[in-house]
Amino acid sequence: MAHEPILSGIGLSKSFGPIEVLHAVDVDVRPGEVHALVGENGAGKSTLMKLLSGYHQPNAGEVVLDGRPVRFPDSNAAEAAGIVLIHQELNLVPDLTVEENVFLGREPHRFGLVDRGAARRATAELLATLRTEVPVTRRVRDLSVSQAQMVEIAKAVSREVRVLCMDEPTDVLTGRETEVLFDLVRRLTADGVAILYVSHKLDEIMTIADRVTILRDGHKIGTFDVGDLTPAEMARRMVGRELADMYPPKPAVPDDAPVALEIEGLDVPGFVHGASLRVRRGEVLGIAGLVGAGRTELFEGALGLRPAHGSVRKDGRPVRWRHPEDAKLDRVAYLTEDRKAKGLLLGKNLRENVVLQSLERFARPFVHLRAEQQALEGAVEEFDVRVARLDVEAGALSGGNQQKIVLAKLMLTEPDVVILDEPTRGIDVGTKRQIYFYVGELLAKGVAVVLISSELPEVLGLAHRVVVMHDGAITGTLDGAGLDEETVMAYATGLRRDPPPATLESPRVHT
Amino acid sequence: MSTPETVAAPSWRARLRRVPWQQLTPLAGLVLLVIVGSLMHPAFLTSTNLFNVLTRSAFIGIIAVGGTFVIIGGGIDLSVGSMAAFLSGAMILLMNALYGGTISPVGVVLIGVGLVLGSGLLAGAANGLAITRGRIEPFIVTLGTLGIFRSLVTYLADGGTISLNFALRGVYRPVFYGSFLGVPIPVWAFAVVAVLGAILLHRTRFGRYVRAIGSNQEVARYAAIRVARVRTLTYVIQGLCVAIAVVLYVPRLGSASASTGILWELEAIAAVIIGGTALKGGSGHIWGTVVGAIMLSLIGNVLNLTSAISEYLNGTVQGLIIIGAVFLQRGRQGR
Ligand SMILES: Nc1ncnc2c1ncn2[C@@H]1O[C@H](COP(=O)(O)OP(=O)(O)OP(=O)(O)O)[C@@H](O)[C@H]1O
Ligand SMILES: [Mg+2]
Numbered sequence: 001m002a003h004e005p006i007l008s009g010i011g012l013s014k015s016f017g018p019i020e021v022l023h024a025v026d027v028d029v030r031p032g033e034v035h036a037l038v039g040e041n042g043a044g045k046s047t048l049m050k051l052l053s054g055y056h057q058p059n060a061g062e063v064v065l066d067g068r069p070v071r072f073p074d075s076n077a078a079e080a081a082g083i084v085l086i087h088q089e090l091n092l093v094p095d096l097t098v099e100e101n102v103f104l105g106r107e108p109h110r111f112g113l114v115d116r117g118a119a120r121r122a123t124a125e126l127l128a129t130l131r132t133e134v135p136v137t138r139r140v141r142d143l144s145v146s147q148a149q150m151v152e153i154a155k156a157v158s159r160e161v162r163v164l165c166m167d168e169p170t171d172v173l174t175g176r177e178t179e180v181l182f183d184l185v186r187r188l189t190a191d192g193v194a195i196l197y198v199s200h201k202l203d204e205i206m207t208i209a210d211r212v213t214i215l216r217d218g219h220k221i222g223t224f225d226v227g228d229l230t231p232a233e234m235a236r237r238m239v240g241r242e243l244a245d246m247y248p249p250k251p252a253v254p255d256d257a258p259v260a261l262e263i264e265g266l267d268v269p270g271f272v273h274g275a276s277l278r279v280r281r282g283e284v285l286g287i288a289g290l291v292g293a294g295r296t297e298l299f300e301g302a303l304g305l306r307p308a309h310g311s312v313r314k315d316g317r318p319v320r321w322r323h324p325e326d327a328k329l330d331r332v333a334y335l336t337e338d339r340k341a342k343g344l345l346l347g348k349n350l351r352e353n354v355v356l357q358s359l360e361r362f363a364r365p366f367v368h369l370r371a372e373q374q375a376l377e378g379a380v381e382e383f384d385v386r387v388a389r390l391d392v393e394a395g396a397l398s399g400g401n402q403q404k405i406v407l408a409k410l411m412l413t414e415p416d417v418v419i420l421d422e423p424t425r426g427i428d429v430g431t432k433r434q435i436y437f438y439v440g441e442l443l444a445k446g447v448a449v450v451l452i453s454s455e456l457p458e459v460l461g462l463a464h465r466v467v468v469m470h471d472g473a474i475t476g477t478l479d480g481a482g483l484d485e486e487t488v489m490a491y492a493t494g495l496r497r498d499p500p501p502a503t504l505e506s507p508r509v510h511t
Numbered sequence: 512m513s514t515p516e517t518v519a520a521p522s523w524r525a526r527l528r529r530v531p532w533q534q535l536t537p538l539a540g541l542v543l544l545v546i547v548g549s550l551m552h553p554a555f556l557t558s559t560n561l562f563n564v565l566t567r568s569a570f571i572g573i574i575a576v577g578g579t580f581v582i583i584g585g586g587i588d589l590s591v592g593s594m595a596a597f598l599s600g601a602m603i604l605l606m607n608a609l610y611g612g613t614i615s616p617v618g619v620v621l622i623g624v625g626l627v628l629g630s631g632l633l634a635g636a637a638n639g640l641a642i643t644r645g646r647i648e649p650f651i652v653t654l655g656t657l658g659i660f661r662s663l664v665t666y667l668a669d670g671g672t673i674s675l676n677f678a679l680r681g682v683y684r685p686v687f688y689g690s691f692l693g694v695p696i697p698v699w700a701f702a703v704v705a706v707l708g709a710i711l712l713h714r715t716r717f718g719r720y721v722r723a724i725g726s727n728q729e730v731a732r733y734a735a736i737r738v739a740r741v742r743t744l745t746y747v748i749q750g751l752c753v754a755i756a757v758v759l760y761v762p763r764l765g766s767a768s769a770s771t772g773i774l775w776e777l778e779a780i781a782a783v784i785i786g787g788t789a790l791k792g793g794s795g796h797i798w799g800t801v802v803g804a805i806m807l808s809l810i811g812n813v814l815n816l817t818s819a820i821s822e823y824l825n826g827t828v829q830g831l832i833i834i835g836a837v838f839l840q841r842g843r844q845g846r
Contacts, residue, residue, distance in 0.1 A: 345793075347793065359720075
């Protein structure tokens with residue numbers, strides 16, 4: 001390519017305390033290109049982006065803009081130069097409206113007052129180009145995560161942007177929103193904007209990126225033209241070894257395997273109506289559907305995390321879980337899809353986080369710090385958490401490693417039914433594979449697994465049966481063998497719909 | 512993760528940074544006050560004076576131990592001063608009514624103490640349940656009960672003063688004025704409450720849950736913690752602590768009136784905050800609160816002993832120190 005790079009980093013290193021997490025990395029972005037950064041969790045992708053956009057200062061090396069070394073004392077300075085970062089974690093103010101967030105700190109003024117009208121019009125236009133239908137006067141608190149992400153993107157492109165850094169932007173987006181985002185990316189690059197793009201979804205990178213830089217443990221492995229690599233080669237270079245099959249073998253569920261969890265006619269007001277399903281020991285039940293179909297709410301309702309009515313049976317015994325603790329005592333555990341807001345105490349250390357849900361095992365009656373520490377060390381080992389020091393706050397971990405801590409916390413309660421809600425969101429391929437094989441081990445132990453996921457390949461790769469939801473109702477329960485994505489999507493979009501199954505033996509008694 | 516990091520420091524600096532300065536600030540303040548005090552007046556460093564200071568700090572200190580639980584749990588209790596006044600008044604009336612019957616004076620006092628402790632629990636539970644079951648902001652609920660308790664004591668006293676029967680005073684007096692092994696009883700009580708509070712907060716499941724809830728209630732709920740129950744219990748503990756303070760306070764003056772316990776809520780919250788507990792909840796230490804309570808009463812004492820500043824300005828100095836303490840904490844948190 002003939003273009004000179006707009007922005008480059010030369011020999012960038014970064015340490016947090018005594019630990020260097022990025023070692024002399026070179027990277028450059030050219031106008032009009034999409035440059036992807038890939039690497040395992042904790043490889044330093046977010047850190048590299050933050051160095052380039054003024055959020056962190058490098059310990060060595062320099063940032064070069066238009067051929068001249070620059071130093072951005074903070075992110076505002078970088079934004080003034082047209083370098084904007086969209087964070088991995090949402091960075092909006094929940095109690096402000098969409099419009100107030102988009103123009104936060106640079107509100108248009110007229111006669112000395114904020115020009116609400118102008119700000120609203122501009123925001124509405126931006127959102128229209130992003131085909132995101134949210135009222136500009138709605139509070140961000142009341143948006144879904146994917147809507148909030150679109151607002152975040154709108155906010156970023158509302159400025160004069162020359163280099164747009166996006167850290168796992170599609171993590172929380174639906175397929176359609178991802179398409180919209182890619183359209184936007186193509187428009188921006190056509191205008192000469194450079195895009196730096198982090199994602200764990202390698203197929204996305206194949207679709208959208210021109211070049212890719214691979215990081216491993218803070219070292220740069222190389223920069224390649226995307227056309228020169230297959231996803232498998234990319235994955236191999238990321239993890240430094242050959243990745244065999246992504247999914248464990250799917251052992252057949254024994255015919256006599258008892259039903260572990262059975263939900264019948266569950267209503268979650270406003271979200272789900274009349275949902276019935278069952279999962280047996282040693283079985284993975286996949287839950288597919290579009291974002292907003294009510295998959296999360298269905299299980300939150302069943303587990304006492306939100307109001308619901310209907311019948312639930314655990315191991316054949318009718319149960320009534322009014323509070324998550326009731327479900328925990330019946331050895332049912334739910335992994336939240338929202339690890340930042342519901343899964344982790346970001347300001348607390350790893351030890352306190354990992355034992356939080358099973359504290360009764362460590363405090364009899366007094367907390368036993370050494371046992372907790374051992375539990376943490378065991379979890380770090382078992383889930384392969386990549387962290388240099390164990391005494392850091394949970395918020396200092398990279399996204400994928402945070403997810404492993406949440407999973408470890410859940411498994412310390414020794415559940416025999418686990419409900420995993422988007423368990424691989426923001427997780428690198430190598431770790432995904434570890435989690436899939438971990439699910440395989442759970443099955444061998446006779447655990448029943450419910451897998452809620454928007455990633456169809458993993459649902460198809462793991463699930464014995466797939467329940468598909470559309471608009472708060474179950475549209476079909478499909479046999480996992482020989483199932484393909486098109487069929488699932490037909491049910492997920494409501495194009496196909498099976499009659500409500502009459503297969504559940506006990507007829508409902510209406511009172 | 513989004514906080515801008517300063518350039519990494521050489522290792523000695525990194526090590527210095529790992530010292531929990533923030534937790535040591537209150538202690539440093541206390542040491543400073545003692546030094547200032549002893550320089551300003553020779554009588555300051557006598558054991559009589561210091562025990563006097565500690566005894567005075569016991570009321571606020573004990574209440575503040577309860578307040579530490581409430582605040583770490585993400586709540587606030589503004590009603591403690593009025594609650595103390597109401598419990599004092601009710602206790603005196605009850606003991607006076609029982610006196611002269613078949614029960615011995617000691618028995619009367621014991622019944623009074625038992626009833627105050629029970630009522631403290633109930634009053635705290637009322638606050639807690641209104642907040643958790645009624646889903647009302649703690650600030651609003653306890654502002655309401657602040658008014659209610661205050662008016663109840665005024666009503667009981669009929670606008671005047673409720674005085675304890677003289678014979679009972681004689682029996683009850685030692686609880687405040689007596690001492691054990693040379694240390695005044697209220698100081699013992701303060702120490703015991705603080706130690707029990709510290710064990711509960713730092714060494715038990717309950718304490719861990721309180722901190723988890725204060726740092727993120729949703730995370731706690733998803734971790735199968737009974738959030739409402741734990742939060743309610745923090746207010747119950749607060750009520751019990753107020754009752755203990757009342758048990759020590761009544762024999763001091765032998766009376767209660769509409770002005771009993773005025774502004775105690777401010778002093779108690781101040782002690783908690785000076786002690787390094789985050790007002791937004793999630794983290795804090797009982798020993799910090801103890802230091803905070805002692806500091807507040809030391810300030811009064813130093814002003815009393817010296818004539819540099821009028822003792823009427825006690826409130827001003829305390830206020831400045833509270834604001835200063837929070838400012839220092841903020842600075843340390845780096846934002
Ligand atoms: N503020 C911080 N303090 C201490 N360590 C940090 C901090 N931020 C990041 N790290 C560490 O730096 C390393 C790189 O983290 P980074 O967030 O850049 O990884 P990543 O490649 O973006 O991972 P992921 O794919 O999980 O998002 C990790 O080991 C992480 O624990
Ligand atoms: Mg990252």
